[in-house]
Amino acid sequence: MEKIFELTDIEFAYLGKFIGLNKVSLEIAKGESVAVLGANGSGKSTLLHLMAGLIYPSRGSINAFNRRIDKNAFDDEAFRQYFRKRVVLLFQNSEAQLFSPTVEEELYFGPLQLDLARREIDKSIDGLCRLLDIKKLLKRSPYQLSAGEKRKVAIASILAIEPEVLLLDEPTAGLDPRTCRELMDLILEYHGQGKTIITATHDLHFVSEVADRIYILSEEKTIAASGAQEEILSNNELLNLHNLVHVHAHKHKDMWHKHLHQHGRPDA
């Protein structure tokens, strides 16, 4: 299958000394849905920023669409357009992502920068508004939206580019169950259309529904395990080791018992 991302021995250090990622290697093929699991501070966001071509590794190499991504890659205007039209990133912080004065301008921002045809843009934004039910928000300001609405607008703003690859940073964090469900369905739909989805999360429920393959990032900021979704999710020992589940003690009548506990997964 066609490789989209190929990361080899990536190292990344903040300010040259705080390690963000340590010897990370991974491959992502076209059309896959891959989840990167890890506790807080394991480097998930850093990894996504690297793949989105926003920061560059201090060591190792990262290839996207068979081209090496480094500081100079985006000086090539044709490649910049090519890459930005295909790879989009949903930021963890919706406030940072929504910088335009109104929702409408937010949705138009990406496609306009990338010189997509105006008629096409209108059409795709109209479709997204219907799909996400955000038509009524178009003239509003981002500060007048609820957290769930903000996330929806943020995701619509990146989908308006009609990308191939979706990088999602904690897409379900802080959302109520219904919005969460809607978002998952949307992602499943895009996955069904053959889009590549890469999600950084610790929401195991999301992973069990959306991801085919999983990478686990350890607290040492390196890849501790990888494999098919079922394989990883059934390995409780592994999940416990990486703070993704916890031992939960509770009482049935007068008897105490303990078991591993995951949040948000109905069959656990």
Add this chain to the structure above:
Amino acid sequence: MKLVAKLWIGIFILALLAPLGLIIPELFKAGSAWGEWGREDLIKMVGYFPRGMQRIAEIWKAPLPDYAFRGSENKGLQSLSLGYIVSGLIGILAVALAIYLLAKFLTKHVPKTDNKKESSRDPEITLKRRSGRNKFVEYSLIRTLEFFRNEIFAESFSSANGLMQKIQPRIKLIGLILILIIVSLLKDIRLIFALYILSIALAYLSRISVLYFLKRTWIFIPLFSLFIAVPALFNIFSPGEVIFFGITKQGLSSASLFILRVLTSVSFSVLIVLTTTHTRLLKAMRSLGVPQVFVMTFMMCYRYIFIFIKIAQEMYFAIKSRLIGSVKNRKAHHVVAWHIGVLWEKSRLMSEEVYMAMISRGYSGEPKTINGKDI
């Protein structure tokens, strides 16, 4: 000793030291301070007095020319020094008075209430009643927040179905610029007054509460005109026929002309701002040739200022919720300094992230927006 008392003493000591500026150059035979040359000095240095300066020089006549009393200009260092000190004291009093009045005017007076239930519900009243220095930070934070909430509230005017709301923002902006020019050129006070009445009538026809409109516009008057208009009343500045207490007829007419000009200009500006959503106003600016980057910076400022005030307030409450009783002075300063530092760091991180979010969506230095769409 209280901090305020210490500050006052410091300021008075500075006023007493003011004559040093006279004494030291005198000792070293240095002439006047560099850049503070008067008319005579300039003529001596360059040989003539520029005509443009001549014109401007006549606008303002100092109450105490050269900080010296009338007639004592040549009486020697001692009396000149006294003039310096007296000028300093007058200046201090004028500034203190202005700040005091401004503070009175800008802060809402909240009556003390003994009703505990009510006070616990309204955070502002509880804060007012709390003693201690932290009150200041807290109060200003809440006031700022309230100001911006009012701004949002003011957006409800821009969506009302009134007269001014129907006019295109671009036309309004051009009209505003024209009116500002006309107002500054008109010399007939009756015509300016007619324009002022027109602005109020327009506000009324645009479904803006007239009382609210008057409040919004009058708040700027002391800010702009106190220092310029009030002194102009007296015969020291505007020689002429004295009516009472040294107030001259000429002074009165020039002061009221000035205030009316400010008032009319402010009224029209506020009217435009109130009846146009900020996004459309900025777009109108863009279509009138203001550079895109400038407009975009404006938009982003407006967008993020709410978030930062909210973060600041949350941080403040987070600290407060962990405090029992009050903090000692030094410690409180420490906390506030730390607070400002964290806020700075947070905003830096946020700006970095926003920039990345823009880059990621294809931004490459020249923003493209949906211009012209709804103007």
